[in-house]
Amino acid sequence: MNTKKKVYLSSTFIDLIDHREAVKTALERAQFDIECMEKYPAFDERPKDKCLSDVAECDYYVLILAWRYGYQPDDDNPDNLSITRMEYEEAVRLGKKPLVFLSAKKHPWSFDLADPDCRMPESAIAKFRAKVELEHGIAYFTTPEDLSSQVQSALRNLEQKGKPKAALTNALVRENYLAWLRLCCESVELLGLDLKESQNVRLGQVYVPAVSAPKAETADRGKPEALREERHALLLHRLGSESLYLPGAPGAGKTTFCRWLALVVASGAIPAHPVGVTEEFEEKLPDGLRGRFPLLCRLREWAGHEECLRGNGHWTRTELEDSLNLWLEKTKPGGLTWAAFHDELQTGRALLILDGVDEVPDSLSPGHLPRRNLVTGLADALPEWLKRGNRVLLTSRPYGLCNDDRRRVNLPVAELAELPGPLQDTFVRRWYAAADPAQAAEKASGLLVHLQEREDLAELRRNPMLLTALCVMYDQGKRLPQDFYRLYDAVVG
Structure with a gap:
C-alpha cells in the first residue's frame, strides 16, 4: 500500500x-x-x-x-x-x-x-x-x-x-542522517603512492559506473573468447528492479559502488560530469530507487562490536534486527536511531547496503560465530524485508559466501565485472581531471597511449585499484611495473 x-x-x-x-x-x-x-x-x-x-x-x-x-x-x-x-x-x-x-x-x-x-x-x-x-x-x-x-x-x-512528537523527531533524525551520509560518501581521498598528503576530491569526479559480468549469449556460444560480444549490465539499473548479492575480487570497486549507491539515492540524482561515458554505460537513477532511505553498513564495523554479532550461528529475523538496533545505538551514524530507521524498514522504503560479508569473522571463540549469525539472520529476515518492498545489496569477496550460504540467502547474484575498455579510458581521464586539471588531457592521453602499447598491463588495468596505481606511477614519472605483484607491492607497501 x-x-x-x-x-x-x-x-x-x-x-x-x-x-x-x-x-x-x-x-x-x-x-x-x-x-x-x-x-x-x-x-x-x-x-x-x-x-x-x-x-x-x-x-x-x-x-x-x-x-x-x-x-x-x-x-x-x-x-x-x-x-x-x-x-x-x-x-x-x-x-x-x-x-x-x-x-x-x-x-x-x-x-x-x-x-x-x-x-x-x-x-x-x-x-x-x-x-x-x-x-x-x-x-x-x-x-x-x-x-x-x-x-x-x-x-x-x-x-x-498534527503529527505526534515522536514522528517529528524521527523525521528530523532521518533528514540529518541523509545530509551526513551525502557528505561522507561524497568526500574521497585521491592518494598518490609516495605522497604524504592526499588531495580531497568528490566521489563523482572520479567514479565510473559499476557493471556486472556479461552473460554469454546463445549466438556467442562456441565462438573464441576474443570474438564474443560483451554485454554488461549497469549495477545501479539492476538494483532499480531487484535486490542483489554482489561478489567481486579485491580492488574491483565493491565498496566504492556502495558509497556511490548511497550517495545518489540520498541525493536523488546522478551528478553530471564533464568527462562523459558512452551511451551504453550512462547511468540514470531508477524509479525503483528514488525516495528510498539508504542505510550504509560496513560489516567489518558492525562485527567490530563483538556483542552485536554474538551467538551460536542460528539467528532469526528478530535477532538480526536486535543486532542492527544495538549497532546503531553504539555507533549512531549521522545521529540515526533505530526508531527512525525502523519506520522506513516497516513501510518498505529502506535500502540496506551491507558491504563486506568476507570481513565478518567466521569464529571468535567456541560458540561465537559472527558470520554464521549474520547469514542465518539474513536468510530469515530477507523474505519479510523484501515482501514489504525494501531493497537490499549484499557484497563480498567471492569466498565470503559458500554455495550453501548463497542458496540460503537466496538473492540474485550479480558478479562485479572487471572494467571494460571504454570505462578504463573514462577512469583515466576522470582521475587526471581530478588530480591535475591543468594538465589532465595531456597526461591522460599519454598514459592511455602507453597502456595500448603495453599488452602485458592489460590484466592490471581492468582492476580499478590497480588502474589507480598505474595512474599515480605514470603521474610521478615512474616506470610502470611488469606484473601484478610488483604493482600490488607499490600500492600496499
Missing part, C-alpha cells in the same frame, strides 16, 4: 524545466509522490480533464508561476483560461490550500521564456500573479535550488502539523 502523500505540481513547462526538475527531485527524496505534467504525453498541451482529476486526488497543491501564462485549450473554455489557471481554480474550488511560489520580480529572466506583454498590468499572466498575491501567502523564488528548498520546507511544515 502506498502511504506517500501526493503532491500536484502546477506550472507552465518550457520556462520552468530546471525549476520543476529540482523540485521533483527534492520531493521524491523527501518521500512524496509527485503528480506532474511530465507524466502526460504532451507536456504543456496536457488533457484538461486528466489534470483536473489529478488535482482532485492530490493531498497538496503547489502552484509555481514565472512570466508565462501557458497553454489555453479551445474546447469548453469561454474565459480563455490556461491549463495552469484551471488547475488552480479547481484546487481552490475543492477547498485545497495552494502553496504558491512566484518568480521574484527583480530576478533576471530570459525574454524567450516570458510572454511579450508579461509586465503589462492587463496581461493574462500579470492578472494571474496579482490574484494569487492578493488571496494567498506567497513565497518568491530565484534559482531552481532556491525554489526546491522553499517548496520542501513549506510541505514539511504542513506535514508536521
